[in-house]
Amino acid sequence: MPSVVVNSVPFVTRLRAETHGSKELIERDHARITNMFSPRTADGAMAFVRSTRAEEASPGVDATNNGIAYTMPVGVGQPPTEYTLLVDTGSALTWVGAKKKYNPTSTSHRTGDSVNANYGAGSMTGNLYIDTVTLGPGLVVVQEQSIGVAKTSTGIRDVDGMVGLGPVALTRGTVTSGREIPTVMDNLSSQGAIPSDLLGIFYTPFTKVGEMNGEITFGGIDESKITGVVNYVPLTTTPPASLYWGIDQSITYGTGISILDAASGFIDTGATFLYLITDAFNAYKEATGASTDSATGLLTITQEQYNVLRSLFFHIGGVTYEFPPNAQIWPRALNSVLKGDPNKIYLIVVEIPSTGGIDGIRVVNGFSWLQRFYTVYDNTNGRVGFATTHYTNANTN
Numbered sequence: 001m002p003s004v005v006v007n008s009v010p011f012v013t014r015l016r017a018e019t020h021g022s023k024e025l026i027e028r029d030h031a032r033i034t035n036m037f038s039p040r041t042a043d044g045a046m047a048f049v050r051s052t053r054a055e056e057a058s059p060g061v062d063a064t065n066n067g068i069a070y071t072m073p074v075g076v077g078q079p080p081t082e083y084t085l086l087v088d089t090g091s092a093l094t095w096v097g098a099k100k101k102y103n104p105t106s107t108s109h110r111t112g113d114s115v116n117a118n119y120g121a122g123s124m125t126g127n128l129y130i131d132t133v134t135l136g137p138g139l140v141v142v143q144e145q146s147i148g149v150a151k152t153s154t155g156i157r158d159v160d161g162m163v164g165l166g167p168v169a170l171t172r173g174t175v176t177s178g179r180e181i182p183t184v185m186d187n188l189s190s191q192g193a194i195p196s197d198l199l200g201i202f203y204t205p206f207t208k209v210g211e212m213n214g215e216i217t218f219g220g221i222d223e224s225k226i227t228g229v230v231n232y233v234p235l236t237t238t239p240p241a242s243l244y245w246g247i248d249q250s251i252t253y254g255t256g257i258s259i260l261d262a263a264s265g266f267i268d269t270g271a272t273f274l275y276l277i278t279d280a281f282n283a284y285k286e287a288t289g290a291s292t293d294s295a296t297g298l299l300t301i302t303q304e305q306y307n308v309l310r311s312l313f314f315h316i317g318g319v320t321y322e323f324p325p326n327a328q329i330w331p332r333a334l335n336s337v338l339k340g341d342p343n344k345i346y347l348i349v350v351e352i353p354s355t356g357g358i359d360g361i362r363v364v365n366g367f368s369w370l371q372r373f374y375t376v377y378d379n380t381n382g383r384v385g386f387a388t389t390h391y392t393n394a395n396t397n
Contacts, residue, residue, distance in 0.1 A: 194219025
């Protein structure tokens, strides 16, 4: 099937580092990753895997801990009431009512089910409704979409709820009946509103807080945003990454220095940095000669070290993706967001927390990595696609 532009919706990226800069970003990301995969809580994917009862499962992602937050306008009802919702590929439930209250219209129908979604440090409880959902300003209309309507919510700031774009299995256990809830993408596909169950995500490198620097395409690929072709890789079969947009990959540095042997990890739009397990992180630190900055908690290098910094190479599904030196550093224009030194060079590679029971996750490709590639999430075929963009090798940082 040829790739086409179907309906593209711009979104705003927000860094959630209001008080403590990069340390807050890392703390939020660590909390998110730990809550997604911890076997010790009912909020984690491992709890989902090991649970024999659907009601014990959860959406498995702590959206309230995201260091990166993406928002887009979503209309609910007819005529639609517009809500500002977090966009998350790591969860699958769509819900409203955290800030702006739900406004029932002629298309609203309460199902009788209750909704209870736990997000680690946050949660929502309420009722399940069927309603019309409009994605973007009058663009894509989803008929009879199941949505949660919050009676109470905690930990969600400055937005009205979430639009979940992850696999449908992550909705299991969020309603009293224990059934799965068709996601927005499921319904768009089944209703013929989009030609294929594809989600394309594009970024431009982030150089200014609050700028419109992303685009979501429902049902296809925006060919104007990519260079070359989209290469697909099947989702990993290794739990817990297999529950999310998980892939197998290996990483080398420069002329072939091994950083990470073939291992499972996952693509996460809600994580800020590129996260590596301890041994891989240490290998990268040694290869670059970086030191840890006490003020920010990030790796830092001198200008002389940056001048000889080599590319990272990600080997995914038989294809090698180059991650050039400029992509490996934080945008220097945004050092103030980190509460860092404006004259320092910070690297975006961060260690995955060694505690919290994270088993089987060795790499998390977060926003700092994703903004250099176009990513495609293919629900129908269980795979993720990658393509280079005009910004893959850009010297913007």
